[in-house]
Amino acid sequence: MLFERAAVIGTGMIGGSFALAAKRNELVRAVVGVARTQRTLSEARKLGVADETTSDAAKAVARADLVYLAAPVRSIRSLLRDIADAVPRGCIITDAGSAKREIVAAASDALPSHCAFIGGHPMAGSEEAGVAAARADLFEGCSYFLTPDAQTDPQALETLLELVRGLGAEPLVIDAQAHDEFLAATSHLPHVVAAALCATLAPLGDDLARFSGTGLRDTTRIALGPDEVWRDILLSNADNLCAALEDFRVRLDEFESALKAGDAERISTLLRLAREARGRVSGDSSIAGRRPDKNVGPPEHG
């Protein structure tokens, strides 16, 4: 056991999956689940996600040695303020937010020095949401980012690395700024692109079904994700995301001008380069098979 008592604040798909995985892998002895609605809390108890539940975050962290914040990014900022006075000495606090700079900054503002905060981001999940979608194996084989800074207690980092490995995930240590730049391109841009694609198709109405194949379904699936969660992610990383959008427009222009010119050779080249880049995206199965990462520092920018 790494922790005796974990407060999981936000028992949705990610928080619920963390609780199930942490208990199954004997990383955490007991879980206190925190959610806004009684319905979610009773479902969390029924599914074995939480041993106890409460809607009071401060109460939940009072006797915890681990706090796992799995709420929408902007709710995490206010939750940090809510729990600040109640966090016990030596408690380790982490989160699962998909954009890290704002959260890391808010944590260092809000939290007392007698506890340790390290930002986290498991590259896991799907378009599903809610505790019913929680799975004990959700993190297996996925990249799991940790974003310590100069002030981070090395011992707390070692403990969290052990926790992440215990979940079956691949820990990657990176600074929050670099994380947000990479994720703007590999996650937040694709989400906006998929959503804009769906908006473009909206006028087709009910004809959409008969005119859609697997390609369209795959390309737009992430647009089924929960609005509140993605609104917060996109806003929290808006500067990097807008920069990525500019890059994307340039690539789109290349295709459009080749199409307007009827330049077959150019289009072949653009399609080939895109296909080769797609080949460098991790396999369509989990990346668990890959040589486990040696916890290197921030990857260089490409």
Place this chain on the structure above:
Amino acid sequence: MLFERAAVIGTGMIGGSFALAAKRNELVRAVVGVARTQRTLSEARKLGVADETTSDAAKAVARADLVYLAAPVRSIRSLLRDIADAVPRGCIITDAGSAKREIVAAASDALPSHCAFIGGHPMAGSEEAGVAAARADLFEGCSYFLTPDAQTDPQALETLLELVRGLGAEPLVIDAQAHDEFLAATSHLPHVVAAALCATLAPLGDDLARFSGTGLRDTTRIALGPDEVWRDILLSNADNLCAALEDFRVRLDEFESALKAGDAERISTLLRLAREARGRVSGDSSIAGRRPDKNVGPPEHG
């Protein structure tokens, strides 16, 4: 048996799957497979896709009562000229091209009046290619467009509708122009968007793997499709595709301005509308479960 002898020109994933399905469902007695390379031809024989093979399209159609053209869109245009003088009286000719106007026009220019051409497009397939990817059940539950025109022999259309239903697909009769407008939005635009997204990510190089989750993999999967096939599709429907790209840019602008303004409410609304539109895309399983379409005429534009 609807046909005694089908010439399948282009024994790749689509042509090969048609041959397997047509024989398994006793729609076609014998298949002559046509491909450019001996390697493909011997593989087609080995996989039971073709009973006989040749690289000479004209020779293959000489005694056929059905010709199934499953080559890249622009190759189909030249193949129509290659087979024109050899097509027997009463032969029915169809194709599987994903853009229809050019092919329908080329067919009426090239083919003699003693045979019947009807354009076709099965909404089936994947990013895979080649005869090794052929599956007898590829068309089951998919939309299968047929694009007759005013000159089309009604009896030939009835026979092809029977053939399509026999494959387990859902026949939809639509004119070539309307087909190309719809597919520009639901298939050709998503392909360009996925490819442009991959091109945007290319500079990340080998870092791409560790920073990509299931969302990115799904959103970009179609960019793995064969260059030559997609080059021809995009070029053959460039006018409608460029119009769809304009619509897409407008939607992208809406997201970008809301992000730059930090307008949370607006972003929530845009994400919700996109999610609702995605909900009208046919289910992530096949659409076989849906009430079979009553072979209505062209769907209205949304």
